[in-house]
Amino acid sequence: MASVFDKKTNEVEPLKREHEAEKEALVNKIGQLTIDVDWLKKKTTTSLGTEEKKDLIDFKHEKLTVRHQCELLDLSRSTAYYNSADPEPSDNEITIKNA
Numbered sequence: 001m002a003s004v005f006d007k008k009t010n011e012v013e014p015l016k017r018e019h020e021a022e023k024e025a026l027v028n029k030i031g032q033l034t035i036d037v038d039w040l041k042k043k044t045t046t047s048l049g050t051e052e053k054k055d056l057i058d059f060k061h062e063k064l065t066v067r068h069q070c071e072l073l074d075l076s077r078s079t080a081y082y083n084s085a086d087p088e089p090s091d092n093e094i095t096i097k098n099a
Contacts, residue, residue: 035063040072048073054080 039061048056053073057080059066070077089097 036068036072039064039069050075050079 053075056073057066057069057075058064061069064072066080067077070080
């Protein structure tokens with residue numbers, strides 16, 4: 001008779017482990033979503049242009065990668081890293097051209 005109870009206990013243990021693993025994954029997801037929401041609250045993204053979105057990216061953020069920030073802002077990573085060429089020539093370039 002005792003073996004009946006042992007069998008049920010053995011079947012329950014894997015279910016408990018599976019439940020705990022699922023619970024841990026959900027807690028981690030909630031934590032990540034909380035960070036996302038907090039970050040977005042600080043950075044209002046409605047009707048922002050590309051340059052404004054680029055200015056919002058925090059390259060040194062502890063918990064949000066640049067990739068994830070770009071996803072939240074609907075901005076490509078290449079755009080985030082792109083630095084436009086300086087259209088103004090330097091004084092040295094002007095001197096060389098005028099020589």
